Amino acid sequence: MVYGQSTTTMSNRRNFIKNAAIGTMASLSMPSIVSAAFAKSAPYKKVTLQQNDIVLFQGDSITEWGRDKNKSAPNDFGALGSGYVLLTASGLLREYADKQLLISNKGISGNKVFQLADRWDTDALTMKPNVLSIMVGVNDYWHTVTSGYKGTIETYRTDYHKLLDRTKQALPNVKLIIGEPFAIKGVKAVDDSWYPAFDAYREAARKAADDFGAAFIPYQAVMDEAMNHAAADYWSIDGVHPSVAGAALMAHAWQETVKG
Amino acid sequence: MVYGQSTTTMSNRRNFIKNAAIGTMASLSMPSIVSAAFAKSAPYKKVTLQQNDIVLFQGDSITEWGRDKNKSAPNDFGALGSGYVLLTASGLLREYADKQLLISNKGISGNKVFQLADRWDTDALTMKPNVLSIMVGVNDYWHTVTSGYKGTIETYRTDYHKLLDRTKQALPNVKLIIGEPFAIKGVKAVDDSWYPAFDAYREAARKAADDFGAAFIPYQAVMDEAMNHAAADYWSIDGVHPSVAGAALMAHAWQETVKG
Numbered sequence: 001m002v003y004g005q006s007t008t009t010m011s012n013r014r015n016f017i018k019n020a021a022i023g024t025m026a027s028l029s030m031p032s033i034v035s036a037a038f039a040k041s042a043p044y045k046k047v048t049l050q051q052n053d054i055v056l057f058q059g060d061s062i063t064e065w066g067r068d069k070n071k072s073a074p075n076d077f078g079a080l081g082s083g084y085v086l087l088t089a090s091g092l093l094r095e096y097a098d099k100q101l102l103i104s105n106k107g108i109s110g111n112k113v114f115q116l117a118d119r120w121d122t123d124a125l126t127m128k129p130n131v132l133s134i135m136v137g138v139n140d141y142w143h144t145v146t147s148g149y150k151g152t153i154e155t156y157r158t159d160y161h162k163l164l165d166r167t168k169q170a171l172p173n174v175k176l177i178i179g180e181p182f183a184i185k186g187v188k189a190v191d192d193s194w195y196p197a198f199d200a201y202r203e204a205a206r207k208a209a210d211d212f213g214a215a216f217i218p219y220q221a222v223m224d225e226a227m228n229h230a231a232a233d234y235w236s237i238d239g240v241h242p243s244v245a246g247a248a249l250m251a252h253a254w255q256e257t258v259k260g
Numbered sequence: 261m262v263y264g265q266s267t268t269t270m271s272n273r274r275n276f277i278k279n280a281a282i283g284t285m286a287s288l289s290m291p292s293i294v295s296a297a298f299a300k301s302a303p304y305k306k307v308t309l310q311q312n313d314i315v316l317f318q319g320d321s322i323t324e325w326g327r328d329k330n331k332s333a334p335n336d337f338g339a340l341g342s343g344y345v346l347l348t349a350s351g352l353l354r355e356y357a358d359k360q361l362l363i364s365n366k367g368i369s370g371n372k373v374f375q376l377a378d379r380w381d382t383d384a385l386t387m388k389p390n391v392l393s394i395m396v397g398v399n400d401y402w403h404t405v406t407s408g409y410k411g412t413i414e415t416y417r418t419d420y421h422k423l424l425d426r427t428k429q430a431l432p433n434v435k436l437i438i439g440e441p442f443a444i445k446g447v448k449a450v451d452d453s454w455y456p457a458f459d460a461y462r463e464a465a466r467k468a469a470d471d472f473g474a475a476f477i478p479y480q481a482v483m484d485e486a487m488n489h490a491a492a493d494y495w496s497i498d499g500v501h502p503s504v505a506g507a508a509l510m511a512h513a514w515q516e517t518v519k520g
Binding site: 033065066075076077080081082083086087089090091093094097098100226229230234243244245247248249251252 | 325326341507508509
């Protein structure tokens with residue numbers, strides 16, 4: 001009963017819900033795909049958003065998606081891009097308008113964990129985020145296949161652990177959210193050869209989240225559930241990068257891991 | 261009781277809702293700003309989305325927002341841009357994944373009604389949309405102040421009526437959605453001098469919606485309600501163009517006018 005955790009959230013909701021008749025529920029957005037996916041990883045941790053929180057998104061091309069690297073103001077269209085980060089930010093800025101969140105995107109295409117580490121002081125720690133969302137890992141596997149990258153699953157595990165340890169040292173109170181790397185088999189770049197090797201990266205990301213008390217977003221479970229509703233190429237452009245529909249699902253799942 | 265209209269929608273929802281306990285409601289997205297705004301224009305019309313519907317967004321810069329005019333594939337990031345159209349499309353593609361909607365954006369910056377009319381065959385009628393969303397009007401007023409445009413409120417009324425009449429002639433079954441032009445007083449471009457002149461454009465858009473059986477999105481009421489939750493410049497960049505937060509609200513309001 002995954003929603004049992006939300007009792008505290010309920011009391012924070014605006015009066016709207018207090019007056020809600022049962023018929024009202026029909027007009028609310030139904031997180032059916034996301035809720036089904038999260039139900040499988042219950043109980044799950046939620047991060048509480050607070051007034052003026054700085055929310056930083058870090059990752060690879062899935063995170064960077066369309067952002068203008070010359071723009072750095074928080075909550076800015078150009079700086080946020082047009083992928084799941086913009087979609088998540090727009091949802092947060094609407095739903096938690098009273099919190100005056102400051103949301104930034106520093107994802108860079110192609111990044112693996114060691115490349116996040118190389119720019120971590122500038123692009124994460126000095127920004128002093130209160131909420132830090134990291135999604136990295138698909139390139140740590142994919143580039144071993146396509147680009148001769150020599151890192152192994154153990155490199156990923158070790159590098160990720162070091163990055164999170166360094167983060168917690170610098171920002172002891174940071175609220176961490178770790179997104180699961182995912183792949184959609186059968187769409188362009190992703191075929192049977194990815195498995196079971198790629199699964200270990202997903203597991204390592206979940207373990208890292210557990211080890212560091214981070215909220216974990218089970219994107220693979222979300223995408224797997226989504227494929228019960230529409231074909232794989234409805235949700236992903238190439239097996240690695242989400243379509244507009246896939247990015248919308250990611251944003252919905254991200255928002256499921258926070259509460260006001 | 262604005263939500264009373266949604267009884268038919270309810271039966272179409274997935275099993276999730278059937279099993280919902282009252283506690284479940286807390287995790288659903290709360291459309292509090294949007295629902296408060298729509299309550300003031302109740303009862304309001306909803307458009308029903310059907311399988312394979314072609315959904316076209318038409319309008320000015322608010323609609324165009326970041327789209328690549330060289331891209332025309334439906335549901336494509338570049339073709340949709342990064343404004344309220346992308347945010348709406350992402351919500352629709354997620355929530356109604358089973359309907360396989362085909363969503364396009366043909367907004368062009370600076371457009372007034374007569375400029376939509378000039379390109380209507382190519383950019384609307386030949387695309388044979390099943391759902392046609394039009395938002396136009398702020399430039400019909402604004403350009404009289406800034407650019408020496410000579411059109412009047414009567415020009416706007418007449419041109420809009422002709423455009424909708426022509427649309428209904430060509431596409432008798434099209435489901436029309438008309439967005440209210442809005443302005444946020446006190447942010448940059450918009451000051452007291454806009455009123456009451458600008459209000460007549462909002463009223464004319466609502467009248468056009470009524471005359472042609474269109475669903476109407478009361479964006480001004482939505483923005484007015486939003487300013488109870490955060491300052492004007494949280495919702496709009498310059499009084500005319502929405503911020504990320506404002507675009508998110510528009511997308512939410514748009515989605516409130518449709519059902520599956």
